[in-house]
Amino acid sequence: MRILALILLIQFISAAQLKAQERISGFLPSTDPDRIILSIKGDPTTSMAVTWRTDTTVNESVAHLVPNMPTIFLADSSVIVTGTFSDVEGDGVVGRFHSVNFTGLEPGITYAYRVGSGSAASEWCTFTTASTDPQPFSFLYFGDSQGRNSLYSRVIRQAYRSTPDARLMIFSGDLVDGGSGSVLQDDEWGEWHEAGAFIHSEIPILPTPGNHEYYDPADRSKRDLNKYWRAGFTLPENGPEGLGETSYTIDYQGVRFIILNSDAMMRDEDIARRQTQWAEGLLGNNPCKWTVMLFHHPVFSTSARRDNKVIRESFKPLIDKYGVDLVLTGHDHTYARGMMMPDGEEKKYRNAGAVYVVSVSGAKQYKQDAEPWWEVGMTNTQTWQVISVIGNELTYKAFDASGDLVDQFILNKGKNNSKRMLIPAITKE
Ligand SMILES: [Fe+2]
Ligand SMILES: [Fe+2]
Incomplete structure (x- = not known):
């Protein structure tokens, strides 16, 4: 009986090793970069x-x-x-x-x-390189690309085809499905890079990690940042201590990007508090006309079973107090866009609140069953977004995988930073 168990164990280990080998066989490194x-x-x-x-x-x-x-x-x-x-x-x-x-x-x-x-x-x-003054520019935003490439690659390529002069690509986490500890899911990273190909070498990316950059597939209770993150990206280390390259900020031609590590916040009260304080410091002393916050877990979810209370209670008061313009997230594997006023205020577009977006660029899709807070919602639809900033005007457009416009709005800033939201109709040709 013991011998049989030993044989089965050896077979199991061999199969696991073979599977691991299969995962990397297409993406072995060489002397060529x-x-x-x-x-x-x-x-x-x-x-x-x-x-x-x-x-x-x-x-x-x-x-x-x-x-x-x-x-x-x-x-x-x-x-x-x-x-x-x-x-x-x-x-x-x-x-x-x-x-x-x-x-x-x-x-x-x-x-x-x-x-x-x-x-x-x-x-x-x-x-x-960026200009020193707030020249007009566009950036691309991608929700979870997570999953195999068969459906994601067409999205990033369509985005590049549409906006080849985009200056930044921001990713709201869950770039890949898993990988932590000793199991890095190298094949997923290989495919992710293959999808972006030369686009990655021409347009800089600013990513935030999602929960899937922390999962150890061998033990999902463990959380450890995938080793490819800090080795594979060269990102700012100007965020709270201990969150190098996962929580950081840059100012780009009149837009302040505040990029936060929401997964770490969800697991650790002290990290939540420190990131909130850090974000408040950036918001309270902000020379830029526009402010974009990027993190993985939505402030408002599209799923009845997901409520990111820590994120909402930490950030919503800051977003309202300092008039953040856009809050870009992922995680829920659907598309949703809605404007939310400061708590207790009636909704009005003439003096608009922040716009919250949940987006997904990859194949994994969930249903939307929360109390709808969004004005536009889609399921089973991969999207990508182009955000263009021209002086007092910010234009947001969401496209589907075939390149059709599926959502848009314009924010316009007037005197005293009052903000008006316009939602042009989408006309199909
Ligand atoms: Fe996620
Ligand atoms: Fe995800």
């Missing part, structure tokens, strides 16, 4: 960061940088910028993640860069 992704770590007017992966034989983190120009001899004029690397081991493979932060850049300039060196250098990619 892959998973190249831009992000912003410091001042967006003078810096840009890039992260990429190789195998562990590549011992230097080297990038070339030059103002973009038509000549084919970019390399001759480029400067070499070096960075650091860290190794991540999981699913039986070690990936070396390199990180370079380009600093001392000129505002509003397009640069060309490549990562790696010699025969293993990447193609030349480009990015543009």
